[in-house]
Amino acid sequence: MKSVTMIGLGPMGQAMAGAYLDSGYEVTVWNRTPARAGHLVARGARRAESVEAALAANELVVVSLIDYDAMDAVLAQASRAVLGGHTLVNLTSDTPDRARQAAAWLAERGAVQISGGVQVPPPGIGTPDAMTYYSGPQDTIERHRSALEVLTGIEYLGEDPGLAALYYQIGIDMFWTALAGYLHGQAVAEANGISAQDFLPHAVKSMDLRYFVQFYAPRITAGNHAGEVDRISMGVASLEHVLHTTQASGVDGSLPAAVLKIFRAGVTAGHGQDSLTSLVDVLKRR
Ligand code: NDP
Structure with a gap:
């Protein structure tokens, strides 16, 4: 029978453990707060009494914790002998450097890390369009492809264990700043009596930046920052109007x-x- 261990049962880990149960896997779970395993156990998951017992149950271990400090704290509870021989699919978000350090730390103990950056919220786990950035040893990822695809599709980026975290953080950088833009714009709308529902069609149109991204990317790649279409001085005047x-x-x-x-x-x-694309170089120099 196919089997997997799930460490970390936040909203994401719970969705992942649930997806494995739905796919007929034998699932062993461990979480710092054991009570969060309750409904998974009711559906057939096995609750491990310790991190070591969770690791010992399966070669393949999926880890979904708040950050790598939490992962360090959890894995410190396992001896070198128990860690050795495992594949850890680390779907915890953190910086590229932390992902590289963790991969090296695990390699020293005879374990392999597959780094991942999940691109969907928990309800997206197990749905057809869901995708996760992966990096690390390609042969290990291929060996576990069917288990990984229970969760999401695979976007493989390369051997460097930091790559998945890097792409994830860049995407999240764009996501948070764009979302903050939406929330700010809606605050201005509400201050002027325009509800979120009323502004919705306009917000959707304003937030669709695909045209700009597709226009700018080849020009940035080519180092072409000619201002025949848009100029930073125009942007300054426009932003002053926005601020006022x-x-x-x-x-x-x-x-x-x-x-x-x-x-x-x-x-x-x-x-x-x-x-405006010349701001990329200005930002890189800051
Ligand atoms: P959280 O990021 O809140 O992670 C919660 C999990 O981390 C719980 O299992 C919690 O245990 C555990 N934890 C926190 N601190 C410690 C610690 N010191 N020692 C041991 N365990 C600890 O919830 P999510 O499930 O939402 O996210 C998991 C990961 O997935 C994160 O890295 C997140 O960035 C990433 N992610 C989340 C998305 C989302 O929409 N939720 C989307 C894409 C990625 P306990 O239950 O005991 O508190």
Whole structure:
């Protein structure tokens, strides 16, 4: 019978353990707070009494914890002998460096880490469009492909264990800043009596940046920052209008002020008449 150990039963780990049970796996679970395993045990999962017992149950161990400090604290409860020989699919989010350190730490103990960055929230686990960035030894990933695909599809990035975390963090960087933009815009809307529902079609249109990303990426790659379409000086004037509108609405202006500061740095660096894409180089130098 196919079997797996799941360490970490936050919303994500619970969804993952559930997906394995749905797929007919024998699932062993361990969580710092044992009570979170209750409904999984009721569905047939086995609750391990210790980290070592959880590891001993299966070669394949999926780890989903809040961060790598938590993972260190959990794996410190296992002896070198028990850790050896395992494949740890580490779907915990943290920095690329932490992912590399963890892979090296596990390798010293005879275990292999597959690093992963899950790109969907817990309800997306086990759905057809779900995807996870993976990096690490490709042969190990291929060997466990069918088990990994119970959770999500596989977007393999390369052998460097930090790559999955790097792509994940870049994506999350874009996600948080764009989402903060939406929340800020909605605050201005509400301060002016426009409900989220009323603004929804306009928000969807404004948040669709695909045209810009597809237009800019080849130009950034080519180092072409000509300002024939957009100029940083135009962006500065526009952001000043946004800031004034925000302040006149009684809304916190720290978000547009931060963006304005970056654009002004572009002007100071001599790029006022260049495309917004020249901010990529300005930001890299900061
Ligand atoms: P959390 O990030 O809140 O992780 C909760 C888990 O971490 C629980 O099992 C918790 O144990 C455990 N934990 C926290 N601190 C410690 C510690 N010091 N020692 C041992 N265990 C600890 O919940 P999620 O399940 O949502 O996320 C898991 C991972 O998945 C995170 O890295 C997150 O960034 C990533 N992720 C989450 C997404 C989401 O939408 N939720 C989307 C994509 C990725 P206990 O139950 O005992 O508190």
